[in-house]
Amino acid sequence: MDLKKRLAQLDRLSRRPASAGDPSNRNTQADPSAVASTRSAAIAGLGLGESATDAGPVWSCGHRDVLPGPGDPLPNLREFFSRTVDFEVDPGQILFLDTETTGLAGGTGTIPFLVGVSWWEKGGFTTRQYFLPGPGHEAAMIQELSFLAAGFRIVVTFNGASFDLPLLRTRARLNRLEDPLAGLVVWDLLVPARRLYGNRLPDCRQQTLEREVCDVRRDEGDIEGSRIPQVWFDFLATGEAGLLPRVMTHNHRDMVGMGRLFNLVVEAANSLVTGFGSPDNPNWLDGWALGRICERRRDTEAALAYLGISVATAPRHGPGGLGDPRFLADAVRILKRGGDWLLVERVINDGLSAGVDEPWLHREAAILYEHRLGKWPKALDHALKSGDDHRVARLRRLLDQSTS
């Protein structure tokens, strides 16, 4: 029996099959020259242009979207990104980047076959997408990215700090090239997204943020991320574009979405300086998020102001607003620093009447009534509910003494 048959047989019998693909797809051998000519047509159909570089041909296409950038220069964004910079940032120095890859597994064998990069230019948002028609053209693409990145100082991604950028670094090393983005400061939008919206959204995926915060929906012409690797594998095998246009659209929307999210971060940073952008319609959730951010940078006064607006406008019934234990905990903690004990009392009572019947809240109430407001019977009542035996014993003693 020849080796090939043996391999096939071993494959069939081994418990884990050799290929992750659908077995029915196998052995459909396409004629290589036919594949090549189909492929050229498909590339042209995708609107990709070929340009020659020292390292070989590069395929790319461009887009321009109406998306005004933030004002120039940017406010300080140190509350939002984990990497700080010691220079004033001009929006034109920011490069946005997102990759579509052959998998999420990480490691050396994952290929970024589509790399989108965008920047603000002349009042609009310019995007360029680099596409690999095969794995052999990677080196040229990476070099092209290096040249492009040289004109920027900051790279903005969504979760790229742990995925896209290490992947590009790995691929560069495999091609014996320098990391194309080595000189840029990395700003990952996932960090501010969590700080600003983590308290109100079910998750912080980019599409969730776009839908819930920017009110942008991606219904038509997009594709689920998990299906993307197979689209490229199919293209390599058949030369047909298949669902590639959707992958390109998906990547393009990711780029524009990052631009929008970045603008929101800048807006939030500005409101830290100037107060709420729109005092007519103060949003308790924004106040909460901004209050937390101010607390992080130890700006108690601002934190108190934001939380003050937030508790004043938050819903008083139902599970949101003062009925949300996370919000209540932040509000009580921050407001206590202000020393307005009647305000703290009101917030605690609002929380209790909104249905938050948790020991920690009773404990806060007991402390407040015992030490700040001197209302021992109320303190005892809450101490009993919080299950704090020491406090109960002490308060009983105090009450006995005062009655006798």
Next chain:
Amino acid sequence: MNLAQLLDQLKADERFLRNVTRWEVIPPEAGRYAEFPSTLDPRLVAVLKNRGVDRLYSHQVEAVDLAREGHSFVVPTPTASGKTLCYNLPVLDTILRDNQARALYLFPTKALSQDQMHEIHGIVTDLGEDIKTFTFDGDTPETARRAIRSSGHIVVTNPDMLHQGILPHHTLWVKLFENLKYVVVDEVHNYRGVFGSHVGNVIRRLRRVANFYGSDPQFICCSATIANPQELAVRLTGLDMKTVDRNGAPKGEKHFIFYNPPVVNQELGIRRSVIKTTRVIAERFMSSGAQLIVFARSRMRVELLLTYLEKSGRRVGIKSGEVRGYRGGYLPGERRAIEKGLRDGSVTTVVSTNALELGIDIGRLDVCIMAGYAGTVASTWQQAGRAGRRQNLSAVVLVASSSPGDQYIINNPDYFFGRSPEHASLDPDNLVILMSHLKCAAFELPFLAGETFGDRQVTEILDYLTDMKVLHRSGDRYHWMSDTYPAEDVSLRSAAPDNVVIIDRSVSGGRVIGEMDLFSAQEMLHDDAVYIHGAQQYHVDKLDWDRREAHVEPVTVEYYTDAQRKSELKTLTAENDRDFFYGSLALGDVGLVSKVTVFKKIKLGTHENVGSGRVHLPEMEMHTTSFWWELPAGLGDTMAEADLDLGDALKGVAHLLGRVAPVFIMADPADLHATAMVRSPFTGNPTLYLYDAFPGGVGYAPRIFEQFEEICLAARRHLAQCPCEKGCPSCVGPAVESGSTARKGASWLLALTGQAAGEA
């Protein structure tokens, strides 16, 4: 009474001596020493002198010289003979000269690599130089990994971690791979069979990645004493290897006693149980105050012996806390505590599987008793090496079981005490294994057309994987083309990648008491099994196969359970064949379906069968390589004329060969299976199969195909020596299993091969 007095007493004990087939006194040996080589960095020499090492053993100097000359080499050496300096010296010397230099240490298990860290850490601390040594394994916290990758001079890991955690992420390890000067592979004799075949390929991948970064490391291998350490190391690393074969370490006097339990049933050839015999012998040594290690062949036997020896201990005044068990399935913390207890003397007796055979540091004990032959001469010597503090008197007792392998060794002590007869084999070109690692390698770096993998041409396989759309060829390169992470699907050990977790439900919320591979779990953790852990019996209430959980509760019952696995074999293809004195021999692929169907309840103490039950678990499917011996069609009729039954004879020969052959090919008897068919659907004739008990096979069957004449001869002699009448577990199997004419028939059949071999 001390150990010397006890040995004198045993020497005068007629009843004891009656069953001793050999009492070998290995004389003490003075060490051979040499001065520190002048090339060695003086800082290193100063540190060693401070630590009380005034000079080196001759073999350590030889190792330093070979390393310095740029050779890769293997050091076959017994346990505790200063082998670690054979690699630590060259590695530290190199790093002292060049702070960029890096070394990678591979130990077969995680426990062992952590243990080795202590030693090298000590020297490095004394040196006071900037040399960083780290263990990198599954327990290494994420936060520490970055520092290890960039600044670890010596990275200590195991093959599994190299395979899944390091090589697929090699771009994070640039510093290591660019400057990799040495790879140390300890305990190489463990890298045989399926594990070795995997590791051989992991090393191919390691060298390939190192070459990508422009380095070509020297390999330093250490091995227990086997016949072919050099061949093994060459096969494993794909490099030319020198051998350091003169060991200069001193040895104390050692008494090595071969003990064959007496035959208690002449007719059935049944010997006294190895467990009971071991218990009696161990008790005598326990009373002498000696520190003792008892090796048993299975987890279950460890637990049985532990139960017995706790009782024995109480009789001779040893508290039960001083008697401990040790085996896979105990949690790491429990194991560390036992190791420590052995070192500080608070544990006086330990019963262990071969888990303690490896170089885990437990100090050295006085006495080693083996309940059954360890399966290979090399392992037996390693286990024996656990006894014998430097220059002190020590004793080793090998108690034979009635299995043919044991009986062969116990009756042929020269085979054991002569020059090591064992050849370790591995087959890195096993197609299943090779293909798995080619995928991992392609994931790590694209293959260039015409590139070899180790020294193996792989174009055909790469093309096949391209057809399967696992790889994609673009120009002269093959690229990985799947959204999976191939190393995740490949386990280097025979066991399946996932395990069954054992949960004690009597504790509220449940408590995990251990885990077990799927194959063993089917046999030991099926519904209603009695599982013994830490001498505590547990009843298995439910084995939830889909969730890989066994729910158990502690019980006290008077029995344990023993499950039976039934297999069915189907021949797929023949690859090779040749003539034999009688019939013909072939080598090929077979498919195997096996299933655990029933279990027996066996009474503790008497070992009688007190009940049984059915097991309902899914089949396990496997594809492997097999050797087979096809006999002529008319054989059955010819035998019938001599009042012999072909079926009985074949069963008998299968039983015998299945247990004699492993002795020659350095296989565990459990790794090689034998089965016979009166009429094989494939050959159409009476056929006897011997096959590798691993998917894809790992080189055992081909060795049998080559050495079958020799194996037949040994089997025939063994049968002639067996004192039973109609067959026993030690030869053709008991008559109740193999048939009343099995022994006669097997002799008749094997005699045919003898005539042809020119014997009377």
